[in-house]
Amino acid sequence: MNIHEVGQHIGAEGMETGKLDWNSKSMDSAVAEPFLEVTSTDLKEEKLWTTVTNGSVRLRIDSSCPQTPVTVHDMFLECVDKYGFLNALSSKKNGLWEHITFKEYYQLCRQSAKAFLKLGLKRFHSVGVLGFNSPEWFISAVGTIFAGGITTGIYATNSPEACHYVANDCRANIIVVENHKQLEKILQIWEKLPHLKAVVQYKGSLQVKRSDLYTWKEFMELGNDISDDQLDDVIHSQKPNQCCILIYTSGTTGNPKGVMLSHDNITWTAAHASRAGDMHPAEIQQECVVSYLPLSHIAAQIYDLWTGIKWGEHVYFANPDALKGTLVDTLKEVQPTAHMGVPRVWEKIMEHIKEATAQSGIVRKKMLSWAMSVSQETNKNPPRNGELKPFLPAVADFFILSKIRKMLGFSHCQKHFSGAAPISAETLEFFMGLNITLYEAYGMSETTGPHVMSSPHIHRFQSCGKAVPGCQMKFVNKDSDGNGEICFWGRTVFMGYLNMEDKTREVFDEDGWLHSGDIGKIDSEGFLQVTGRIKELIITAGGENIPPILIEDAVKRHLPIVSNAVLIGDRKKFLSMLLTLKSTVDLDTLEPLDKLTPEAKLFCLEVGSKATTVSEIVGQKDKAVYRAIQEGIDKVNSKAVSNAQRIQKWTILPKDFSIIGGELGPTMKIKRHAILDKYSKDVEAFY
Template identity: 35%
Template sequence: MYSTCRETVRIVETEELYTSEANGAVRIRDSYGADFMPVTIPVAWKQIVEKYPDNPALRFKLGEEWETITYKGISVCIHPSSSPEACLHIINSSRANIVIVEDDVQLQKILKVKDQVPTLKFIIQYASNPTDPLVLNWSELLDMSVKIRDDILEKRINDLSVNQCCSIIFTSGTTGSPKAVMRSHDNILFNAKQLMTYLQLEVGNESVLSHSHMSDVISQSSLIDNLKAAKPTCLLMSPGKVEKVNEYIETNVLRNGHRFKHELVNRARKAALSHYEDIFERRFESEFIYKIYKIMVYNWIKRSVGLDKCKYFMSGGAPLLKSVQQNLMSLDLHVVEAYGLTECGGQALSAGNDIRVDCHGKALPFTRIKIDKPNENGEGEICLNGRHIFMGYLNDPEKTREIFDKDGWFHTGDIGTLDSQSYIKITGRIKEVIIIDNGDSIFPASIELKIRARIPVISHAVLVGESKKFLTLLITLKSEIDAATGMPMDELKPAAKEWCQSVGYPCDTVSKILREKPTLIYNAIKQGIDEVNSQAFFSDEKIQKFTILPKDFSLATGEMTRSMKLMRGVVNKKYEDEINKMYL
């Protein structure tokens, strides 16, 4: 125990590097030179409030404030798209006493399963006036809080330990059931300190918006409205939402207008790409021309999507199409790919003088990355160490032991490389590897990304071939999503329609393509696959056949997680008949 800024901070003495107990504690890991004293989130919150009493902290679009963690509780997030069964799993796994919901839609999910939750004491609802005796509205909760003496609250805050669990976050569950990740106060605040240091964020002058955790079902217009309202200086999005920003700019901002406007934008694109190429090569030859176009073109485009104040635009959670990244860069919107996991938060990204577009950047300050058992190409499992690494999986000692080695390194299950300048590149997942019948291992992610980049009409490409003689491909086409239900529709997106037009077959729907099987469409897709095949290092990596599926993948139809990651096991089982036909 020690004191900082009039506050007492507790540390539980332990040599354990991991735990699976909710009330367990872990040793504070090596800081690797960081000068950052451990502190709990309530204490850190109080210090910031005292220093910046008039600055807004956390906001969302309805204007209501989120409360901080104060009552010696552990917070657990439930995604709004979760089913009642998923809510039940999360609540029971974390043994929650209180569930907070925003509206009646979320309330009904909890009421449906409440009798199966023995630990549940109250449900709190922000909006409306609930009638169930188990449910309190927000004002009733505030009335209860008045009855709690300040000294009792202070004691609870002071009893918190920095190296015990502060928050439980469930993984997306791409390769199995979602795991309950326990992160301590020190994990979370140290990670925040890393990001502030690396991005050189100015205290009191930043607006941070994270869309990465929200479903990609959000409509394009709602996404842009959020950006315009928040005007973020720091933005993190999933690749799917980055694609929506790109589509909005191309279809709503740049498509219409005089020929002079199009010519000006085209010249500005070339200037921006030259500018960034100079940055990558440490040259500054195009600075003057770039600044002119910044005033005439780039600033106007950024204002149209609420990104005129954005200094850091990051994408994470899945690979970002290089064509999308390149197109946005040509408009002076430089999107960098970040690497992180539920188990550690942010781990690596590019910023400042470390900008690179062919990788996921360098490790954040005061952390470590290593490649375990690299092959001849330098590929191996990515392992991480540092104070940001999580405590363990709640109530799952076996899985917790599996992912930590004897020296405390966290084995991520991700495959990647680390070059001589310490830039990391993610190339796949161990559990997603495809082993064909001759025993060779194929990592599908990089091949699938090349397919999507080469054939713009494709929304998802799933490589298949486990225990087979050759590889095949399941394809979905870019189609509209029903904003109300999240279900994929038959109508193609504008970009997909344009692609069909460009290959000589005007078409508006997926069903028409499947019904008429136009040679022009199928040959164009085959040509793109052949070009990707020509880049394969080994013949086993070449795709022999493909099938177009009738519907795109989505959260609503079960092929995607709530963070929009592909669930390969679900896809392989759901489309087993289509797969088998390709091997007849």
């Protein structure tokens, strides 16, 4: 009996009895032995993790999360049964919204799965998806899993070389691309991808003719040759403890790592983390969300795609140029009930409002300042149970703040989430002033996204919230303040890194706890605060441990002209800092330009400078601006807990950070190692 037949045999038996024990010895012997080479010394580790795509793992089921494991297909069938005739996906074609119901969505996924099988997708091989969010992205992702493959997102910003690494590492049989621009990347590397059998382009006409290159319409028609029974045999062979998704890390400290996620990782997290965030099932309220963040990142994928299926959410797709300024247009049109952004997205919204305010009249400025201060105070100290809500905040909200939220597209938004990177206190406070509470979530690709959640019922300022019910945390190597490395246990925890046994062993301890590499502490009520990352922790020549984020945030809070601040000083005698200034961006490339933003120009005027560009300030070492920045640094230093945590030197870089410049990752999180390499001469000049 070959591997495929073994899977079918067990799948049929499990479907008939409905009582298959995923963690039983029979399961190990029936599934794990054909897939894995298990030695007696490695048996314990192999049951909790694996590094091969056709491996299976022991699920972390215990009394805290006893829910029956299900596959992605099981979850979708339940969705169709409950929400089949509700709209699931909406996208604009020629200026008009086109809608797909959950029943249609499911059938399209089956049709794409058949097409993948026709093209020769092998069990446990990958389909790479390269492009901006769209119904075709979702259908490809789900169809891949139905067909027994592994969905692998490839960042749309990747170079051809980066695309090659991912596609080759995951053994991609098929790659689905958005348009000719993305196709060109694959054409450059096609001959170096031995497993690649076909490419599908889902938007635009084909500008290249090849027998193994298909339009979306041609691709979907290929599925007509595959029977329902053939597809169902593959679907029924799938188990919740097998891999169905690969998420590649950003690769800031070496090659990207392929994070293997199981069906259970996806289905359990989609159900339980979303409910911890107060997302509602459609029978209570159909949630409405806008999809725009990169789906290659687990935060967007679990929030947009998998939670959408689990609870019957209505997903609208933003335009591909969403992050260039059109996102707000989509939000205003859609009026979502929930919205998620990475910190940089929230910061950009904040900067836009500040710029608009700076250009308004004195009366408007004063009214907004008053309304925001009232709202901030109320949100920081909300009324206790039984207390009446203050009158002034209600007046401020009705006449002023609600109009700004409407302008942003948040009139009906009940939950605003921030994740994927730390968010500054300044940003949190600003949105509190608009009567918008940002609910932080915390996790990793390795925890299928959110392991810790905030919500309207679980919130504390500058806290990530509490562990999702069923998830556990512990802290190791704690210091005197209670800060220690955060470790995870639960059904969110991933299967292992693809083909990287050493890296996998590094992150799991002997008891199977996942070590995050992040530092944090928990209060008496269970709220988590993340205070730094071990690899980013600065250890001075004097041996003092300094988490950089808190100091960097303080600098940006005191200096509104500063866009990015990067603390330097590992193994050095003192701390120094790289600064970038807020500048406008090219809307086509998102490359930072030389021209200062209105907020930055206002800062210059207030400190006595007439500068309007970055080059003026840096090239001429503008005395007024440099003096003001030093004064801001001095204020930060005055609150330092020790001399070692004072910033002794700093410099302004000639250009702001960007994805295209290599300093930011796809979710706009700073890449510290890349920055240190790129600006090594500036760093050396400090010392």
